[in-house]
Amino acid sequence: MAPDxxxxxxEAAQNGHGGAYRRLLGETSEWLTRYFERxxxxxxxxxxxQETLLAIHRRRHTYDPRYPFAPWLAAIAKNKWVDQLRSLARRSADELPDAIATGDHEAAVVSSSVLASLLDQLRPVQAQAILLVKVQGYSIDEASAQTGLSPSAVKMNIHxxxxxxxxxxxxTPDVE
Known part of the structure; x- marks a missing residue:
């Protein structure tokens, strides 16, 4: 059904028609969901x-049937949206629970550092080809396009x- x-x-709900009221709340609920999702x-x-539907229920006696319902509904929805934003702003985003699990990144940092130092000892085109294909997952053709080298030159530099x-x-004596 259209908002019109x-x-x-x-008006029928104000005159005691329960079916009309249930239908109105069901249809406005769908509209409100789309409104708030955006x-x-x-x-x-x-x-x-839910807060908006409660507000409509509490204020239904203030609706004047001489005027369209949609702007009345939109005004209530806007007020509830602002209330919700204020509620979100009051919540502290800085507080983090003490029991947050954090991974140990030491191994990844050490591996990255060792790899970088090893690649620094290669010719730049070799290091770049290895990084692109073996580390970042590029195909030989993609690495070729990235570097400007032929696919066979990329393969040769990797090898x-x-x-x-x-x-x-x-x-290196201390490498395990």
């Missing part, structure tokens, strides 16, 4: 819809760079 017919449903975080939509890395690692 909501005026008639509200304006609030997903977890806040249902609360805003020679990996051979050089292997030799460097084998020479």
């Amino acid at each position: 017919s909501w005026s008639g449903l509200m 304006r609030l975080p997903p977890g806040e939509v249902d609360d805003a819809v 020679r760079g990996l051979a050089r890395l292997t030799a460097l690692i084998e020479k």
Whole structure:
């Protein structure tokens, strides 16, 4: 049903027609959900819809059937939206629970540092080819387009760079 017919449903509801009132609340609930989905975080939509429906119920006696229902509804929805935004603003976003699980990033940082130092010992084109294909997951053709080298030159640089890395690692006494 279109918002134009909501005026008639509200007037019938004010005259005691319970079916019209249930239908009006059902249809306005759908409209309110779409209204708040565009304006609030997903977890806040249902609360805003319910608060607005309660406000409509509490204020239904103030609706004047000589005027369209949709602007009356929109004014209430806007006020509830502002209330919801104020509520969100009052919540402290800075407070974090003490029991937040955090991963240990030491191994990743050390690995990244070791890899960077090893790649620094290669020719730049070899290091770039290895980074693109072996670390970042580019295809040979994508790496070729990125570097401006032919696909066979990218493959050759990867092969020679990996051979050089292997030799460097084998020479290092403290590598496990």
